[in-house]
Amino acid sequence: MTAPHHSERMPVVEIDRAALAANWALLAARNPGARTGAAVKADGYGLGAAETARTLHAAGCRDFFVAWAEEGRIVRAALDALTHPDDGTAPARIFVLQGLEPDSVSLHLDAGLIPVLSTPGDIAVWCNGLKAAGRRAPAAIQLETGMHRLGLDRADAEAAADLAASGELDLALVMSHLASADEPTDQSARQQARFLELAALFPGVPRSLANSAAVFLGSEFGFDLTRPGIALYGGEAGPASRGVLRPVARLTAAILQIRTANAGEAAGYGAAAPLTRDTRIATVGLGYADGYHRAASGAGVAVRDVRPGPQAVVAGQRVPVLGRVSMDLTLLDVTDVPDNALVPGDRAEFFGPNMSIDAVANAAGTIAYELLTGLGPRVERRWV
Structure with a gap:
């Protein structure tokens, strides 16, 4: 089958394969007593799950986390298709974070996925589905420790613990999620204490609490399995x-045209960038349809009224975004x-080794997660 054409412009x-692997190894070394997993949800944070x-x-990673079972099926197929022999460790585990409905039980079983059960309804669906299929399979339990997003409270956790003690529920993991691990507050310590209290209901079951930021908080957050996400990327x-x-x-796009506009004129939609000098303008084939946010405009949108906009790198030099980012052009x-x-055809780097993705995200009033996961289908993913 012929590969789809992708214009060089x-x-x-x-995507730097070695850097991804090196980041995982660095994170694993921070908690050597724990297994180190990886969040590959949202299509591998936009890069290809x-x-x-x-x-x-x-x-060396053997524990993967996705949001939906359909994502898990893609990851399972990718891992099953590996041609090199395994290194003798246990097969990869794929955890599905957002619960399940009756129709997805068979998908979990067929693809060897581990559902993370966060509500009594999740638990009932899983147990009933296993009975109907005449199967046994592991699940994970998510505990509510203070984020108030997903998870079992004390009473529901006690009921789940009874099912686990009776053998009706086979648990591979108990977990929770930190709300503020990347911020200097005491919320993480409070959540850790609550997690210890609730996880004690499940003696002998491995525990997981640490996301990317918590990997750097200390070994007391590492428990048995860490689950980094954004730090991997x-x-x-x-x-x-x-x-x-x-x-x-590293996100790049080609310069399509270079022109000079006169002082006193304005550039882009809404004449949002009045020119105070004769200005050479490079028009680049990248816009918000590709995931480079309109909030990254140099001027003319609300967030840009209060701070400078992001920059890009051309010819080894940082240059400002000018005016409003449009659908296809910046x-x-x-x-x-x-x-x-x-010259036209040269490429501009919008984030990467020469332009920190976090600096770009901060200037655009967003976070690196959103820049990565928002990359559009027109952006070619090229592994290097």
């Missing part, structure tokens, strides 16, 4: 992670780049 996100899972599996996860993670994704002010250093 279209946006590309280059199948290739992300294969890369992390080769690095090079995004910051609290102050302790700064400067130690390798950038994984303007860059390249006046200060030497004339002979830049």
Whole structure:
């Protein structure tokens, strides 16, 4: 089958396989007494779940977390398709975080997925589904410890513990999620104490609490399994992670045209960028339809009224985004780049090794997670 054509001028996100593996290894070394998993939900944080899972599996990861069973099926197929022999450790486990409905029990069983049960309804669906199928299979329990998102409270956890003690519920993991691990508050300590209290209802069952930021909080948060996400992909996860993670994704797009506009004119939609000098403008083939947010505009949107907009890198030099980001195009002010250093067809880096994704996200009033998971289907994923 012929591969779909992708114009060389279209946006590309280059994904550094070695950096992804190195970040996982660094995070694993922070808690050597625990297994280190990986969140590969949202299509591997926008980079491609199948290739992300294969890369992390080769690095040694054996525990993967997705949001939906359909995502888990993709990851399972990717791991089953590996041609190199396993290293003798247990097969990969794939946890599905957002509960389940009756129709998905068979999918979990067929693909070897482990549902994370967060409500009494989840538990009933799983137990009834197993009875109907005449099967036994492991599940995980999520506990509510203070985030008030998903999880069992004390009474429901006690009921689940009774089912586990009777053998009706086979548990592979008890877990919870920290709300503020990347912020200097005491909420994480309170949640950890609550987690210890509730997890004690499930003696002998492995425990998991740490997300990316909590990996850097200390071994008391590591328990038996950590579940990093954004840190794997090079995004910051609290102050302790700064400067130690390798950038994984590099978003570039081609310059389509370079022109000079006169002082006193304005650039882009809404004439949002009045020009105070004669300005060389590079028009780049990247816009909010590709996931480069309109909030990343240089001017003309609400968040840009109060702070400078993001920059990009061309010819080794940082340049500002000019005016409003549009659906397919972004303007860059390249006046200060030497004339002979830049021609149409050259590529601008919007985040990557030369332009921190967290700096771009902060300037756009968002977070690195959103920039990665929002990358559109027109952006080619290119593993390097």
